[in-house]
Amino acid sequence: MGITQPETVPEPKYWHLKTVLSEALDSEFAVGEILPNERELAARFGVARATLRQALEQLELEGRLQRRRGVGTTVAPPRTVVAVGDGERSWPGGGPEIWQPVDSAEAQPPHAVARALGVPSDDPVHVVRRIRRSHGQPVAAELLYVPAATLPATAALGTLAGAARARAVLRELQRLPLDGQDRSVELGSARADDAKKLDRLPGAPVLLVTTRYFAGGGTAAVSVATYRADTCRLTFGDTGGPGMQLLAG
Template sequence: MGTTQLETVPEPKYWHLKTVLSEALDSEFTVGEILPNERDLAARFGVARATLRQALEQLELEGRLQRRRGVGTTVAPPRVGVAVAPARHTWPGAAGDDWQPVDAVESDTVPAAVARLLETAAGDRVHIVRRSRVTQGRPLAAELLYVPAAVVPGCQETGVLNGPARAHAVLQELQSLELEGQDRTVELGSARAEDAKQLDRLPGAPVLVVTTRYVSGGRTTAVAVSTYRADTCRLTFGESDAVALLAG
């Protein structure tokens, strides 16, 4: 046969579209610039809107685009480098940490995965401190910090305190304990409705879930579940924070 078929596996349209758009973003657009709307773009490329959207979704996942309902699609700035593991181990809420306490509640039900780490039994009272991390006015991450009531006995009477003050009380008492170590896991998740609101995203948006285990007195003393916007954040670990400068 004289026919040459270099691509035995034809590239899907949305994949090719993504490549074309990606190159266009590099060469013809600047950060913050607004793209034509989806209907126009689809028409221009001769595809259905759903196909165009598949390409846009990928680019948004990679942090290249930002889409907002009622507004439009804009070119996203490079991802923000976010230091996750400080050089020195510290309790959450220690001086200089980038989180802002939001409020705290006491509960006797925690997610199964958290209960397993804390080795708490069903019914054990646990403080749940909500915190949020913001940079340049934009929400980066939401966190739930789980501290068994038995770990911070001084916080028995915090019921009278209001939100932030209560969170402060729990965090403050933690500082008095000796922190022996910590470890973390990172995995992909999708934002729960509550997190999504806090992160200014729609429910289901992709997030990087960082689970931190704080060890003190030979056992897991607290667990933090931090939910970072996957589209805008690049998590940084390690001694040198200089790498946070890396772009694109």
């Protein structure tokens, strides 16, 4: 049986149309603008509607388009820079307020997080939930795990709830001298709760950014941030500091 060489395989029609549509988005449409309906687009580019749908689906996967119920297909907003390299050295909530605190409660951490923190998995820890938005839309959800031993002076937390409690945990964390931090990025699938927060379907591709914060000779906190993979891309280079950056749209 012969093997077909990649260069001899013709480009699928929908893929070529995707390139043409992408150029049109750059030159003819503004962010948030609603595209013409499928019938008009198919007639303009001289393709079947099935071919058009494939091209639109690919552009949606790449984060160029967004489909909104009751609105239609719109042009996605530009991507924003989120540093995840060595250039950023601060506690969560210590820099510009790009994350919105949602709530905080005591809960048992996942086994992998407990191992990273060096605590028994049945020991409750402070769990802070935060959300990040871009152009009014959620692009990432974070769970920050902080052992009680990291924040010994938190008796007043029992009188707080919701976002106020989350901010109080972050304030106490920022009082500690930060020794350093490290990050890892991996591809994953959205769990049901994350999918709901990020307006995605369960199982949709996401990027998991795990950050360990070090203080007092050990791991003081662990953050697990879930980014929508359809609006994120990774770049490597020297932009404000050596290391890696994550671009989220």
